[in-house]
Amino acid sequence: MNTMCDIGIIGMAVMGQNLALNIARKGFRVAVFNRTQERTREFVNTRLQGEPIVPTHSLEEFVSVLGKPRRIMLMVKAGQAVDEFMEALFPLLEPGDLIIDGGNSFFQDTERRLQEAEKRGLLFLGTGVSGGEYGALHGPSIMPGGHREGYELVSEILERAAAQVEDGPCCSYLGPGGSGHFVKMVHNGIEYAMMEAIAEIYDILRKIYGLSSSAIQSIFEEWNESDVASYLVEITGKILGVEDPETKKPLVDLILDAAEQKGTGKWTSQVAFDLGVPTPVINQAVIARSLSSFKEKRVLLSQIWGRKNDTALCFDSKAKDALRQTLFLSMVAAFSEGFHLLQVASEELQYNLNLVDIARIWKGGCILRARMLSSIQKALAENPLLIFAASEFTQKVKESTKYARQIVKTALEFATPVPVLSATLAYIDSWTSASLPANLLQAQRDFFGAHTYKRIDRPGTFHTVWEGETE
Numbered sequence: 001m002n003t004m005c006d007i008g009i010i011g012m013a014v015m016g017q018n019l020a021l022n023i024a025r026k027g028f029r030v031a032v033f034n035r036t037q038e039r040t041r042e043f044v045n046t047r048l049q050g051e052p053i054v055p056t057h058s059l060e061e062f063v064s065v066l067g068k069p070r071r072i073m074l075m076v077k078a079g080q081a082v083d084e085f086m087e088a089l090f091p092l093l094e095p096g097d098l099i100i101d102g103g104n105s106f107f108q109d110t111e112r113r114l115q116e117a118e119k120r121g122l123l124f125l126g127t128g129v130s131g132g133e134y135g136a137l138h139g140p141s142i143m144p145g146g147h148r149e150g151y152e153l154v155s156e157i158l159e160r161a162a163a164q165v166e167d168g169p170c171c172s173y174l175g176p177g178g179s180g181h182f183v184k185m186v187h188n189g190i191e192y193a194m195m196e197a198i199a200e201i202y203d204i205l206r207k208i209y210g211l212s213s214s215a216i217q218s219i220f221e222e223w224n225e226s227d228v229a230s231y232l233v234e235i236t237g238k239i240l241g242v243e244d245p246e247t248k249k250p251l252v253d254l255i256l257d258a259a260e261q262k263g264t265g266k267w268t269s270q271v272a273f274d275l276g277v278p279t280p281v282i283n284q285a286v287i288a289r290s291l292s293s294f295k296e297k298r299v300l301l302s303q304i305w306g307r308k309n310d311t312a313l314c315f316d317s318k319a320k321d322a323l324r325q326t327l328f329l330s331m332v333a334a335f336s337e338g339f340h341l342l343q344v345a346s347e348e349l350q351y352n353l354n355l356v357d358i359a360r361i362w363k364g365g366c367i368l369r370a371r372m373l374s375s376i377q378k379a380l381a382e383n384p385l386l387i388f389a390a391s392e393f394t395q396k397v398k399e400s401t402k403y404a405r406q407i408v409k410t411a412l413e414f415a416t417p418v419p420v421l422s423a424t425l426a427y428i429d430s431w432t433s434a435s436l437p438a439n440l441l442q443a444q445r446d447f448f449g450a451h452t453y454k455r456i457d458r459p460g461t462f463h464t465v466w467e468g469e470t471e
């Protein structure tokens with residue numbers, strides 16, 4: 001019997017442990033290693049139930065138990081840890097061996113690492129893994145990019161470990177270079193936007209309509225059977241139902257309202273700016289997290305402003321429907337921005353991405369999984385400029401826009417900030433406006449900087465002396 005391992009995983013924190021168990025339960029033999037040995041020991045002692053998992057205690061031992069060509073997956077903290085492990089692995093590996101970085105690495109780091117691996121004759125895959133702890137164990141969405149020959153070496157393992165949906169495993173080779181991590185970064189940007197949209201709807205429900213957490217819980221549970229059905233709506237319902245064991249209050253009411261972030265949302269916005277792709281909904285979600293983190297200053301200013309949270313509106317089924325339609329619109333806008341960014345990146349960075357396939361592998365296992373992804377697959381197959389403009393969506397988006405205007409207006413009247421919901425409207429209204437006030441911007445630019453402008457009534461480039469000569 002071959003006792004060599006089919007794959008090795010480095011990094012035994014939550015993701016590495018669960019992925020190792022998942023792969024082993026599919027019948028593959030998995031070697032594991034962690035910088036701090038205690039973590040490996042604890043994993044072996046507390047979680048193994050006869051799975052074919054081989055704990056190792058040095059990198060040399062780890063490499064020695066792997067079948068050739070060796071397949072090694074790093075599930076460590078993104079950044080320096082990945083570089084350190086790669087440096088340590090290089091002298092132990094042979095040409096044709098494969099390193100997979102399964103963490104949330106920045107795609108430009110992945111491009112660099114791929115070249116470093118290539119110089120040594122090694123294969124490299126930068127692979128996004130979405131689904132958190134549960135997904136890693138039961139089937140995540142896996143987004144690999146890099147050397148195609150590398151993917152061939154692990155396709156069977158990754159595709160069997162991935163979540164399965166009606167049209168296949170949620171894992172597919174995405175493209176060359178850092179494309180896998182690029183797609184995962186955009187996935188996280190969309191995730192930020194959807195989370196913030198849900199949070200803003202929750203805020204309206206509790207502050208303007210005065211609903212309790214348990215009443216809001218029922219609404220999200222109901223919505224999870226509708227056009228906004230998704231993992232994030234589902235977990236929101238569950239979260240709102242959890243009681244703090246000590247105080248017996250809803251736990252969510254006791255959590256400090258200061259959001260943290262690890263950077264993938266910010267990278268999405270930064271890259272979108274670099275590529276000239278408008279992503280206001282995602283950007284506002286990133287900004288909302290940063291602003292929330294200034295808790296003490298907000299408390300001080302709210303006292304100076306004399307802000308009170310008087311609830312005033314009566315909640316009824318019309319309001320509930322309008323809020324659902326508003327959430328639907330923000331979700332579609334977030335996906336539109338994300339797929340637009342992927343489309344432009346695919347051309348600019350020569351990733352040759354298959355957007356329909358990306359929508360498919362997001363349908364299961366990952367944080368973005370949502371009922372609307374089946375419609376998004378169809379919309380993308382039409383190859384529209386933007387998803388919300390595809391025939392699959394136009395009518396419904398137009399309809400939802402009317403409701404979103406009412407909701408955003410109400411929120412503004414009550415000074416309840418809804419940056420993502422209002423950015424959603426601004427995004428759709430801007431894209432569907434034949435005329436924007438950029439004519440005035442061009443005039444201003446020409447006034448102070450002689451930047452020139454174009455006219456609508458004749459070709460050419462023009463400059464005007466807008467007032468008397470300055471010299």
Ligand code: NBP
Pocket residue numbers: 010011012013014015016034035036039075076077078080081084102103104105129130131132133
């Ligand atoms: P963490 O991101 O918390 O990283 C912990 C692991 O990194 C441990 O194995 C730790 O080893 C190792 N590590 C660190 Br920290 N610094 C190191 C260094 N300088 N050298 C060597 N090893 C080092 O783990 P995670 O939450 O399981 O996530 C793993 C990757 O997957 C990350 O890139 C993460 O962004 C990504 N991801 C996470 C999730 C999630 O839900 N958690 C979801 C999707 C993707 P030690 O035990 O010796 O400290």
